[in-house]
Amino acid sequence: MTKFRRLTAVAALLGSVCASNAYAEGTVEVLHWWTSGGEAKAVGELKSAFESQGGMWIDSPIAGGGGDAAMTALRARVVAGNPPTAVQLKGPGIQEWATEGALNDVQAVAAAENWDSVLPPVLAEIMKYDGNYVAAPVNIHRVDWIWASPVALEKAGISEMPTTWAEFNAAAEKLEAAGLVALAHGGQPWQDATVFEDVVLGVGGPDFYRKALVELDADALTSDTMVAAFDQLRILRGFVDDGFSGRDWNLATSMVIRGEAGFQIMGDWAKGEFLAAGLVPGKDFYCIPTPGDGFVMNSDSFTFFKVAGDENLKGQQVLASLIMSPGFQKTFNLAKGSIPARTDVPLDDFDDCAKRSHEDLLKATEAGALVPSMAHEMAIPRSVRGEILDVVTTFFNSDMSSKDATAALAAAIQRAM
């Protein structure tokens, strides 16, 4: 029986490959900075999928600097009038390039495949310029996770997972009393900001989050709710150990893996570290959303630049269609540890954390509680994000009062606009 099923699967696969060979060709040059580990493997999936359709793939990986080097290369190439076909580029960065007139739209593909009906509206909006799709999302990362070590929790006598920040603080105090590090954290500006935005969501709720960190409303930024959020961040700062400064996120994750620390607040890329260490979700480590019943979304996407020539345009369209195909979304995200951007892909092969993430995504979309991540360049331009990060990281590393922090935040945003 199983043998027969496998045979039919192979036959179906062969059939689809042959069918696609009939129409697909074209050339794409893809600029990205996924050069290590699961990310390199994930982009390899895209490459082989594209090549199996008969297209030619020119790989332009530019390592280093978390994409800074790639952005510099991109700028030079666009100015020289020789842009790559597709670039790993996300969030409001898409709009920045679109206003410069540097992008092609793939609306024809998107309309034919009805992308609007399978993407969360918040995400679809980010992918569009002037109502037309100019980018295609490959995944959704959830940013508001708490990763916990059952070993550490047991040592501290904690049986219930925290669902509010007050409960989290109480649990953290127990961990500290047991001689453990309560919160594993790396003191880098983006990590500080990751914790900060999760706290803002938990303290103020999704509507407040949107007002403050997406719309940058001055009243919201200086409100008492924001002061309360900074107060909670100050409490969290107290749960961090002394050696946190400059620590990479994966080193903080390994503190949780070894049971030296109770919690880490980090996006779901941390899951890869747990899985690589051979741990099983729900048994050897826990994943629970940070308090607040929301969903902070980060998403990687490929943005389509203005190339000319039939060959390149064809490749661009094929690539767009391929990125959004359910099969690719599944294999890519199994390799990368995130969940598909399409909400209609079955998650049977995914782990429990990913399933939970998917469920919460649907619920949050329904309830209007899905918000784009500020810390991960999904909500606001890089220049404004940089100013917010400066304030948050200064607050985290000094004894600045919450009131002063909100004032500094408002001033910084005024300067950056």
Place this chain on the structure above:
Amino acid sequence: MSSRFGRALERRLPLIVVSPLFAASLVFVYGFILWTVWISFTRSRVLPNYEFAGLLQYERLWSTPRWHVALSNLVIFWVLFVVLCLAIGMLLAILLDQRIRIEGVIRTIYLYPMALSFVVTGTVWKWIMNPGLGVERLMQQAGFDSFRFDWLVNPDYAIYAVVIAGVWQSSGYAMALFLAGLRSVDDELLKAAAIDGAGPLRIYARIVLPMMRPVLMSVVIILSHLAIKSFDLVVALTGGGPGYATDMPATFMYAFAFQRSELGLAAASAVMMLMTVIAIIVPYLYSELRRR
């Protein structure tokens, strides 16, 4: 005929050889300096934009708290780095000059840090000064429980941690230059001074040090340019952190140009750095050139 051509070629050869280099530096150094100055007067963000916008970027720059931190860090680092390197280098050179045994070995040991790049220095000192891994942990394990050395993670002291690493790397180099200077002082002169009844302290203060003025000048210039362009040391040692407490103008410029798509603002900060250097170098060149 051919000899005349040969002579003409010979006469112009230096010009022909030098001109490509001259043209290249004209375009790639001075040309781009001018381009940067122009960009600093525009609203450029992601891409360069050539529309004049007045002093907008300079106003934004000077109202950015991070820029003020970067500037004060530069002053602290520059002064301490140069002064400490000079003092330690001079002291080591004078001690080594006492005709001691195995001088060659000792000199090599002090000079070796210079062979490392600042990235290596930064990484090594990051571990040494990390409270959870390095000196603090070592001393606490040795029984000194109250020992604290958390400069690296303390925003108020982190810049001094950068100074320590920089001085460790560069004072050996200052020592080598000073030692060469000391060796070039004529022995006869010292003997004459000794016969006249001058003590060793007086000989150093009144004869040797004044004679080393040219060496001192070059050491100061070399150390200063190391201090101003210090970028790799900061990036490797602290990454500009904690927060942005150890930011320098160079790392500030990098962050705004390449991480935040703020080309105009970054260009303005680059122009401010250039102005700082010009303000120091031009009077120096003027005084040096006039003397000849």
